[in-house]
Amino acid sequence: MKDIRVSALVLIHPQRPEILLVRKTGTTSFMLPGGKPEPGESAEETIIREIAEELGLTLDRERLIPVGTFAADAANEADHRVIGDVFRYDGLPAGLDIVEVSHQAEIAAAGWFSYDPMPADTAQRQFAPLTRDRVVPALREQGVI
Numbered sequence: 001m002k003d004i005r006v007s008a009l010v011l012i013h014p015q016r017p018e019i020l021l022v023r024k025t026g027t028t029s030f031m032l033p034g035g036k037p038e039p040g041e042s043a044e045e046t047i048i049r050e051i052a053e054e055l056g057l058t059l060d061r062e063r064l065i066p067v068g069t070f071a072a073d074a075a076n077e078a079d080h081r082v083i084g085d086v087f088r089y090d091g092l093p094a095g096l097d098i099v100e101v102s103h104q105a106e107i108a109a110a111g112w113f114s115y116d117p118m119p120a121d122t123a124q125r126q127f128a129p130l131t132r133d134r135v136v137p138a139l140r141e142q143g144v145i
Contacts, residue, residue, distance in 0.1 A: 002080050003071075007046035008034035009059075010067060010088035010135065012145065013098065018112035019145075020101065021131065022054060025108040029075035031128035032086065032135065033110070043085035051093070053105045063090040068138055075128035084130050088144060115145055 009032055011020040021030040035050040037043070048059045067086040074080035092098070103110040113119060115136050118127055139145045 004036065004074055004077065004080050004082045006034055006036055006082055006084045007043045007050065008032035008084045008086045008130070008135070009047050009051055009064075010086065010139065010144075011092060011096070012088065013112050014092060016112065017114060017116045017145065019115050019131075019136075020110065021113050021127070022103060022107045023109040023125075024076065024106050027076045027108075028124060029126045029128050030109075030111075030113065031075055031131050032084075033107075034084070044087070046085075047087055054103060054107045055096070055110065056102055056104055057093040057095055059089065059093055064088075065090055067135065067142070067144075070130055070134035070138065072129035072134050075126065075130070082128075082130050084135075086135050086138075088139070115139070 022033045023030045033054050037046040051057050051059050064087045067088050069085050071083045074082045101110040118132055
């Protein structure tokens with residue numbers, strides 16, 4: 001099994017028990033926004049760049065709060081494991097429209113999904129194991145959600 005290293009971001013809806021998830025083009029799994037580092041990039045640099053590319057948002061590094069590093073089966077790549085350096089954001093990034101979340105690059109859809117409980121997987125829509133099985137439980141344990 002091959003490992004894929006990523007940085008991912010938790011954005012929590014300000015009024016409802018929901019987190020922002022994205023789905024990449026050609027896939028059915030929703031996951032936390034983020035992606036793979038470029039050579040020499042730190043986890044923080046990766047998430048700042050990826051959020052700019054995927055959601056068109058500028059993150060303030062001082063508002064990134066480490067949640068932890070987690071491993072799970074990769075949602076969209078068979079025989080791969082994803083290792084994610086996960087951050088949450090203190091508040092919401094400037095310019096984020098919580099009603100109509102804009103997305104770009106390889107992102108086909110973005111939306112808010114309940115974390116209490118997370119919706120069941122269906123044939124048309126699944127949730128990444130990293131998000132469902134690792135990050136959401138860690139956020140609960142940490143008292144964040």
